[in-house]
Amino acid sequence: MHRTVTSYSAEDATRFRTNLDRQRAFQFGGLVVVVCAAILALVARATGSELLGLPFLFWGLLAAALLIAKILFLLIGWRCPACRARLGPTYTPRFCSDCGLELRSPGQD
Numbered sequence: 001m002h003r004t005v006t007s008y009s010a011e012d013a014t015r016f017r018t019n020l021d022r023q024r025a026f027q028f029g030g031l032v033v034v035v036c037a038a039i040l041a042l043v044a045r046a047t048g049s050e051l052l053g054l055p056f057l058f059w060g061l062l063a064a065a066l067l068i069a070k071i072l073f074l075l076i077g078w079r080c081p082a083c084r085a086r087l088g089p090t091y092t093p094r095f096c097s098d099c100g101l102e103l104r105s106p107g108q109d
């Protein structure tokens with residue numbers, strides 16, 4: 001479903017992009033946390049020893065729980081700041097496929 005491209009004022013477009021930058025930092029930070037937890041789990045599994053005094057089971061469950069939370073945050077939060085359409089799998093979409101909002105600031109590539 002592709003709607004007609006909506007035109008936003010320059011102020012609104014800038015505000016939307018600022019919101020999206022914040023959301024992107026949050027989403028990317030979440031990804032880093034999940035990857036770190038997964039690495040800790042793998043290290044605990046590979047060495048068969050406790051890591052920071054905690055067993056593999058703890059790190060494995062933590063990584064799994066964080067991954068699930070990350071996916072939920074992605075589904076809920078990774079949306080066009082103007083029309084709330086889903087933005088898809090990339091962290092750097094060029095346009096919203098639904099309302100046509102340009103999602104990268106001029107000069108950003």
Ligand SMILES: [Zn+2]
Nearest residue numbers: 080083096099
């Ligand atoms: Zn949109």
